[in-house]
Amino acid sequence: MVLRLPTNSSPHLIFKYIDRSLNLGDVKSARNLFDKIPQPDIRAWTLLISAHTKHGFTAEAFDLYRKFRALDIDHDKLLLLSVAKACALLRNLSKANEVHGDAVRFGYVSDTCLANSLVDMFSKCGCVEKARLVFDGIRCKDVVSWTSMASCYVGHGLPRQGLVTFREMVFCGITPNSMSLSSTLPACAELRDKNSGRQIHGFIVRNGLEGNMFVTSALVNMYSSCSCLKQAQLVFDSMSRRDTVLWNVLMDAFFRNKDCEKGLALFYRMRNQGAELCISSWNTVIVGCTQNGKDELALHMTIETQDSGFKPNHITVTSILPACTNLEYLRGGKEIHGYAYRNGVTRDVSGMTALVLMYAKCGDLENSRRVFDTIGRKDIMTWNTMIAANSMHGNGKEVLAIFHRMLELGVKPNAITFAVVLSGCSHSRLVDEARSIFNSMEKDHFVEPMTEHYSCMVDVLSRAGCLEEAYRFIREIPIEPSASAWGALLAACRVYKHVELGRIAANKLFEIEPHNPGNYVQFYNLLVNAKLWDEASEIRKRMRDHRVMKTPGxxxxxxxxxxxxxxxxxxxxxxxxxxxxxxxxxxxxxxxxxxxxxxxxxxxxxxxxxxxxxxxxxxxxxxxxxxxxxxxxxxxxxxxxxxxxxxxxxxxxxxxxxxxxxxxxxxxxxxxxxxxxxxxxxxxxx
Structure with missing residues (x-):
């Protein structure tokens, strides 16, 4: 509907027509009418800027504000409030600084209402320091002030500061509202601070706020994150309304805490009660099944997802591929790859990395390489996966080639990188290369060697037949040598028929892993090969005495x-x-x-x-x-x-x-x- 303006209309009448246009949602007509006012007053400017922000035209709202500033007219609080909201939505720190500067210049920065809006604006723009600066300048802080600051901390990965701010608010005699509580409980969740969470829960009960869906949802999330699943379910069951996100949160908590049956039961209950399912619900149950060793059920759930009318997304693809990997189900993995290609999901790095691993672990290294080569921006996990793929297939030279190419491209290796590279060297008996890489860890890359790196070096030396050097290396390890290190030495002693060192390694392993049948079998084979029948019989007897059963092949x-x-x-x-x-x-x-x-x-x-x-x-x-x-x-x-x-x-x-x-x-x-x-x-x- 187009409003026609009578000729020679007064500014007051034009303002009324602007207001009517905005009430009808016609921002464009309102702007045209506004341009007809010879000298619009600050009320008209505020109205138009607010309307543009409300209807999603935030960039245009700020452009209007800049035109207003050029007129050199005194600002008022309402105008600054309207433009602060626009900046918060724009998430533009440079523009936010302009608004803050004007608030200071015109003396409104200590006004509680405007300052609260500025704290929120800086929070949305990602500048915690500026938000705190404004907050500290508020003379009369109200519940919104404290909540905005606490929420800012929590939202920017500073949960401890958020919780401290919440406690300061209570100490100052300010009663938290539902927004304060729902903003602070995520801090308890992130810190796994169930004691603080329970205290806040007590406040909620005492003040009759259990009926607020946002508060109770935050409570369920907090208890779930703290692995207090009984309390989480009690709060969940007490709620009269539950949204899909909440169902997913509790379901995910059960799966993460290895209570797969309850997670599945909750999913079926969700379906039976007619709760609205979304693709995230299906993804949660697929991930949960995979994490809990129910790979075949995960594949079945993926089929059900499609049968129920949902289109698997990149998260679904990334979630189901580990099931194919665990089952060595190459055909299923190829079908998922085909789906990802047809539906444009191949741009997701994590999904493509999962494909690289799936092909490698299913024995198809060639396709693993092809997928790796198609990934544009590879992250460190992608490089590590490709290195590990070649390592498990015994391609030591290719492991080193990929590692050096990664370094040339400026990708910083991490502890996992060095573990898979050293493992690749051990399978190909690249002793000198492994020594060089191990020595470069701290010196060149500032990565401190850990247990697995020392174990890999023992394996490298042992496989190459340097058994005495491997034994010396074990004794010089600055941390307690792991079973993997002694196991690598024992395995090599069997191959190279070194009974004395094998006996030392075996006895250490019997102390560390007294119920691992592999250690007994390895040592037994070494003794049999050396024709030490009596000692070999003793090992068999020791296995029987300790009730150690050989794992069936x-x-x-x-x-x-x-x-x-x-x-x-x-x-x-x-x-x-x-x-x-x-x-x-x-x-x-x-x-x-x-x-x-x-x-x-x-x-x-x-x-x-x-x-x-x-x-x-x-x-x-x-x-x-x-x-x-x-x-x-x-x-x-x-x-x-x-x-x-x-x-x-x-x-x-x-x-x-x-x-x-x-x-x-x-x-x-x-x-x-x-x-x-x-x-x-x-x-x-x-």
Whole structure:
């Protein structure tokens, strides 16, 4: 609707028409009418600036203010209030400083109402110091003054100062209102200060503020952050109205505190009660399932998200990829990658980094590299992930190349960077390079070595056969050596047949990890190889006495859409007879090609023929055989094992890969092994 202005209208009448236009939301007409006033008074300027701010034209509001300033007319409090609100929305510190300067110049800076607005303005502009300067200049501080200052601190990552300000307010005799409470409780949440939170809760109950949704929501969040889930649920259940955010907050708290069943129950209750779900609700439950080891359920929830009409976003993609990683579900990961590409989610660095890790951990290093290369602005986590990917696949030279490229681009390495780089050096026996990088940590990059870095260096030296140097290094570590350090030394002693050092390492490990079966097995194998039968028997007896059970070996392989799991001697698979027939058939070809079974570490007290039959039934051999039988034109088989691959299986799979003419990738508990043309990427050292 366009308001027509009578000719020769007085400024007073024009002002009325401006007011009518603004009431109708027609800012443009109001501005046109305003321009017809020969000398608009301060009331007209204030009205128009306020209207522009109210309707979202904050930049235009400030432009009007600058035109007003050029007229050199005295300001008043209402005008400054209106323009302070515009600056708060603009979040422009330079403009905020202009307004503050005018407030000082015209003597309004100590006015409580205007000063409160200025504190909020500087807070929104990110300048805590200026907000405090204005706050300290207020002669008569009211509840809004204190709340604005406390909220400013909390909102800018200074929760302790926010809580102190709140306490000062109470000490000064100012009674907090609902805004004060809902602004301060997040400080208790961030500080995990449940005692202060409970005191504020007591005040809320005494003053009958439990009905305020903002206050109770802040209470639920505070108790959830402090892991006081019983109290959080009590407050939550007492509320007559709950918004979606609140449901998500409590649900997330249950998942974070490893109470997955209650988190899921709350999600189902949310659905059953008709609460409004949003994509954040689905993301919360997907993340919760992944964090609590329910990876298959996380994948199911992702499908349900889409079936319910929600479109997964970059958070969904980043949340579900770890489930594919944990399950080694390469096909599912590829489908998610395809979805991300089709829906423009590939710009999110965290999601793309999760893709890099998923491909690497599922044994597809080539696709991991491709994804990494497409990421534009890589953060330190992205670089660390790509370095770790090459490290776990035994590509030490590539690890160093990526690390040096990262440094050349000016990316600052952190403690994780050095851990994955040193690990990569250990798998490729790059001793000199590892020494150089370890020595540069503090000297060049100001990163103090931690337990994992010392353990990595022990591993580097041990794998390279520098056992005496590794032992000296352990004794010189300025902090208590970890089980990883002694374990690396023991593993190398088995390979290099160094019984004395192996005995020292084993005894240390029996002290640190008395119930870790891997340590006993490693030392037992070392003794058996040295033909120290009596001492080996003692280790077996010690395991029985301490009730230490050897972890059963388990291998799995994906064929088409299903994952098939095998244990040693497994006959549960319906193709079991065919698997064993295939192994017998290929076994003959392997023998003709020079394969000799390695029975050194077979624990059973049986004859040689039975030992060889036992080796033939190891879980990794069964999984590889089944994978080969299921090939339909593919050139790669990926097998995963929960323990270290045994010496005989490692040797056998080299022959199998050459005879069948495919690449066989096996991921054991230590690293990936790429078997091609009769050799392995680990160079027979793992």
């Amino acid at each position: 388990r291998s799995w392989v994906q064929v088409r859409d299903r994952v098939y799991t095998f244990v040693a001697g497994d006959t549960r698979n319906k193709e079991s007879n065919k698997i064993h027939s295939f192994l017998a058939e290929i076994g003959e070809k392997m023998r003709l090609a020079g394969y000799k079974p390695n029975t050194e570490f077979v624990l059973q007290d049986v004859n040689q023929e039975e030992k060889e039959e036992s080796l033939c039934s190891h879980s990794e051999k069964l999984a590889v055989a089944f994978g080969i039988m299921g090939l339909k034109g593919e050139r790669t088989i990926r097998v995963f094992k929960n323990l270290r691959i045994c010496v005989d299986c490692h040797n056998a799979i080299k022959f199998m890969a050459k005879i069948v003419g495919v690449e066989i990738i096996v991921r054991d508990s230590l690293r990936f092994h790429h078997f091609r043309d009769g050799s392995c990427s680990c160079n027979d050292f793992w």
